[in-house]
Amino acid sequence: MPINLQMPALSPTMEEGTLAKWLVKEGDEVASGDLLAEIETDKATMEFEAVDEGTIAKIVVAEGTDNVKVGEVIAIIAEEGEDVAAASKGGAESGESSAEKPKKEAPAPKGEEKPAKLSQDVTPKVTDPAPKGDAPASDGERIKVSPLARRLAEQKGVDLGALSGSGPGGRIIKADIDAAEGGSAPVNSQAAAPAPAPAVTPAPAPAANDFDIPHTSEKLSGMRKTIARRLTEAKQTIPHIYLTVDIQLDKLLKLRSELNATLEPRGVKLSVNDLLIKALAVSLMQVPKCNVSIDGDQLKTFARADISVAVSIPGGLITPIITSADTKSLSTISTEMKDLAGRAKDGKLKMHEYQGGTASISNMGMFGIKNFDAVINPPQAMIMAIGAGQKRPHVIDDSLQIATIMSATGSFDHRAIDGADGAQLMQVFKELVENPLGMLA
């Protein structure tokens, strides 16, 4: 019977991926262990190895295809002695899940000389393509958890949704709850003699469907878990709308160097970002429909513009807040920002200094990023993504000139903010940055 090659889950949380590249073509013979394809997830590009042997009868999903769901048939392999042409037609239709497979195959080897056929599910080596129904699909969440683990989680107040299971197929088991609680070691250790694990051996990953490339594993830090949870929440619950404007920066850069010259004796040096924080705050006060938050069935409109500023720190990212940035002087913003960023890097921020804020700003200009779409920081309703100021050809008064241009993209919570209101904010922001004296007054 032709074998349906399914999109593998290359990590316990993977739901879909990009089929970046096929390393085989139709008609190629493959043996167990051959590299079949490169698959990209949001995290990494990984190689997909063959488990079965046979001939590639048909490539179902072309390379370069994005968002291929885990478990989707991506190719069909004809087994030895099978008609490749027939297999290429027949295989895909059956669409059987791996769970059904062993049953059907079991009787086959009887009386045959051939060693029992290796189907995808019997070896944990490559993947364990989760049957579609089991994947934590966007429609209806099903958490795989043992009865005991479910009860322990209830009793101990552990959030099952925040755990990744180490049982078969990512099932959450007792050991995972114990680990989450910081309790005793997983059950496994009972069987383990003092492990003399050779140094070269990669840590045995608990996830059954983990990938087999040598790797190191480390437990997620608290910050990483928070980032993961909040960003997922944002992308899953907030319908984002993105609005981009190109902003001429020359006047702001000129103003900045003039101000810095006069501020030098006071030991203050304004960054472009300091000015942009102020510009965003002033814009938000001018367009209050964007200085909002959805709270259950209510819309809050804030009377102050507190700007959360994304600061990259070792091991993650944090967003210290400049409160009332609309009313603060640039030098105050600059001084505060320097202090907050410094303490953020040392991990010494107080909770109120990074929790709250009415909108965010994230600047990747220093990395040469032209423009990007940022993820909203809930419960806020907007974030401004700042690209690099670059000399670009620019049409000014109907003639092509060179100007320093910066692209800024606002991400808006479309439930709370209409496109036109978001556009108005972008317009005001652009106006302020292009004519920066407006924010000094």
Added chain:
Amino acid sequence: MAKSYDLIVLGSGPGGYVAAIRASQLGLKTAIVERENLGGICLNWGCIPTKALLRSAEVFHNMKHAADYGLAAEKISADLDAVVKRSRGVANQLNKGVTGLMKKNKIDVVMGDGKIVEKGKVAVKTEKGEEELTAKNIIIATGARARDLPFAKADGKRIWTYRHAMTPPEMPKKLLVIGSGAIGIEFASFYNDMGAEVTVVEMMDRVVPVEDEEISKFLEKSLKKQGMTIMTGAGVKSIETSAKGVKAEIEDSKGKKASHDFSHVIVAVGIQPNVETVGLDELGIEPDERFHIKTDAMCRTNVEGIYAIGDVTGGPWLAHKASHEGVIAVEAIAGGHPHAMDVNNIPGCTYCHPQIASVGLTEAKAKEAGHDVKVGNFPFIGNGKAIALGETEGFIKTVFDAKTGELLGAHMIGAEVTELIQGYTVGKTLETTEAELMNTVFPHPTLSEMMHESVLDAYERVLHM
């Protein structure tokens, strides 16, 4: 000239041959080295042939009780030679079965004594001379043998190990069994049913000491009722053999020594691992404090590329544990991430009469581990099927964590319980709580209904008591 493989398995018992089959399934070129019989002790000299013997004993027992069922059986007798012959036939058939499995899976069988001479290299002394095999990975599955008593070395005439007891030179009239673990009790039960006068001496304060205390107590009573003499907390101090029989000095639980005469002795005081000829020292493979090979959760030894499974490693020393470890080791070798073994989910079965089966923690061990427990107990006498079978002796006990409802252990004694225990084992492996067990529909009329009732009893909801 060395033949090269992906994997060499030393020993073809239930650990080794299963490992070899799994390796072949995963595409590894595999050789298996065996010095005696394919299938190892389990299949040739252990689990299987003893079950054949015990089946004969059971049928014989039923024949003797034919009248209980309204039947008549007169002039019944047992022919030990014929019983043993049947048992050997069963072992032989399965040995051939394993031979066939090796062939089907294209596994090279090398008959001879294997020794790891260096990492990745095994020398086998075969009939034709020495053969050299090489492989990146080696699994040691050489098993174990009966432990000797220094003052009672088995001679096969008067002093037997399990192996002699399986092919006895004659029917013992008065038998002393030293040790009341699974092996000792099974032979005691067999020879008792066959008509011998049996005495069991156990050093610990109860028979089958690894089982739950209530099981031990119940079994002791039952064996005594069947006519056995049971001496617990007792020790055999010396043994003298003569042409007529055996004189044993036994110290009882009160410290009183007395001399007893027996026709034969079975020594069943545990096992010792077959590690001497494997080459452990030369390779620096670490043993544990009982000289079994130390392994981690993936059956790796401290030497890279060398794995160990089954009786040659730490306990429990059971065939099914060995087989399961064989699969784990091979999947780890093939680069997979097999699940690690949880000893609490390995069931144990003893085929004495009545049978014993258990999984997980005993009540005492559960309390020792700090659990607040809920205990259920249901007797065979309350089960319709048991009464219909005429097997009303026994009970099923379950132990739960009172707080979480985790099934910690299950302990059974009575007819056919060895066929029931896997129900609880599946439940434990799936991490069941009492709720799922209560919600499970058990078929009527079966002995398995007692499994349900025992759980209900733990939560004071028992129906048929």
